[in-house]
Structure formats: structure tokens, C-alpha cells
Amino acid sequence: AQSVSQHNHHVILSEAASLELGCNYSYGGTVNLFWYVQYPGQHLQLLLKYFSGDPLVKGIKGFEAEFIKSKFSFNLRKPSVQWSDTAEYFCAVSPHSGGGADGLTFGKGTHLIIQP
Amino acid sequence: EADIYQTPRYLVIGTGKKITLECSQTMGHDKMYWYQQDPGMELHLIHYSYGVNSTEKGDLSSESTVSRIRTEHFPLTLESARPSHTSQYLCASSKWGELFFGEGSRLTVL
Numbered sequence: 001a002q003s004v005s006q007h008n009h010h011v012i013l014s015e016a017a018s019l020e021l022g023c024n025y026s027y028g029g030t031v032n033l034f035w036y037v038q039y040p041g042q043h044l045q046l047l048l049k050y051f052s053g054d055p056l057v058k059g060i061k062g063f064e065a066e067f068i069k070s071k072f073s074f075n076l077r078k079p080s081v082q083w084s085d086t087a088e089y090f091c092a093v094s095p096h097s098g099g100g101a102d103g104l105t106f107g108k109g110t111h112l113i114i115q116p
Numbered sequence: 117e118a119d120i121y122q123t124p125r126y127l128v129i130g131t132g133k134k135i136t137l138e139c140s141q142t143m144g145h146d147k148m149y150w151y152q153q154d155p156g157m158e159l160h161l162i163h164y165s166y167g168v169n170s171t172e173k174g175d176l177s178s179e180s181t182v183s184r185i186r187t188e189h190f191p192l193t194l195e196s197a198r199p200s201h202t203s204q205y206l207c208a209s210s211k212w213g214e215l216f217f218g219e220g221s222r223l224t225v226l
Contacts, residue, residue: 001175009156032213043120044206044217051213090159094213104215106159 002027002093006107013081014115021076021110023091030096033074034104035065038088047089050074051096061085086114119143122207122218129197130226137192137221139207148190149215151206152176159206165190197225 007022025031035047048059055067065076074091091107120141129135141148146167151159151174161174165184179201180194190209194201202225207218 004158034214036215036217043219044208044215046214046216049214104161108156108158111156 002031002095002105004091004093004105004107006089006091006110008110009108010111010113012113012115015083016080019076019078019081019085019112021089021091021112023074023076023107024072025074025091025093025105026072027093027095032094032096033065033067034092034094035059035063035074035076036090036092036106038090039084040087044090047076081112081114083114083116085112087112120207120209120216120218122205122221124221125219126222126224128224128226131196131198133197133225135194135197135223137205137207137223139190139192139218140188141190141209141216142188143209143211143216144187145209145211145216146187147210148184149174149208149210150180150182150190150192151208152178153204153206153220163192197223199225201225 003026005024033050036044037047038044048057050057050067058064063078067074089110094104123138148165150163152162153159160176162176162178163182165171171182180192182192205221208215
């Protein structure tokens, strides 16, 4: 079974600061990787995903993530955060062979607070 | 905008009551899921369905049950609620590996 580790449970940044949220996974095979975001009072939504190809993926709202296979990592980045980025961020992984999400494993989430 | 709806959003009930959390999606997705989420913890899969009349238990053992009589509808039922069932329950559907979530049902059992 796979597992996901998110290094920081709480992150506080000022506006315009750069952001990097760590995510490491453990799984012996090929994986699909995801970052989901939950804004206050809203549902979880997909931020970006990696299935194959270019390991640097770009998502919505200026976010990007890089898959480094040798490090089993899929860190989320944004060059300059905004107050509206305050949210809960979840990293998730599933085996590549799975067509659905029954094998999707989530990390515990990172609560990001952006101070004006 | 997500096309997946959960009701109720919030529910406070007494021990021993039967409750049903409703989940509907208008996207025609075959695969649907129920996750349980406690504050500061990861989402845990408790049930999933690959289509009508298909239901499976997830990684986290749960006393709840689900049914899938129609593609768009995936309700979750607790026959006798207990305080240990207090949690947030998230419904989701998927296509091509991407999950679409509802806004969640926050259940408190007194």
C-alpha cells in the first residue's frame, strides 16, 4: 500500500512570499500524483495532477509542482502567494495502473495562511 | 463549479438515531466515493462504487452502508449513530483519475 507524507501541517507566509509545500510518497510502482486544495467554506478541488510526461506540471492560479522520481517527491510551488491562497492543501497519490480513485491515498494536509 | 451535491451540510443528532447522508452528481460519472475526514487528518476512503449495484468497502472500516441504485445517487446510511461517528463525510465522483468533491456533510453525534 502507498503512503503520503506532507512535511508541514501549518504554514504562515506574507503576501508575495514564495511557497513550497513538500510531499513525499512511498510506493514501489508507477504513480499518479495530485494536489487538491480546499478554500475556506468550499469543496475540495483539483489544483494539478501528474500522470506521465513532463515532470513539471502547471495548475490553476499560478501553482506548479515537480515530480522527482528519484526522491519520491511531488512538491507544490508558487513564486508569489496572495491572500486568497489561504486554504488547506492535500497531496494524493494513486497507483498508475488504477483507472479510478479507489487507490487514492491522501496526505494529512497543509494548512496555509497568507497574511496581508 | 462542482456538480456534486451533498445534504445535509451540517447535522447534529442524538445517539442511536438513523441517518442518511445524501450525495448526487450530475456529471454521469460511474465511479463514486465516500471519504471520512477528521480535522488535521488525511481523508480516508470508506466506500466506493464503480456503477449501479456496485459497492465496495474502502481502506477505513466503517459501520456505515451505501447503496447505488441510480448512477447519479450514492447515499450513505448509519443505522444507529454513535459519538464515534462524529466526523466530516465527503462524497466524490471521478473520471479519468480526477476526483470531484461535494462540499461535505459535517456530522455531530451527541
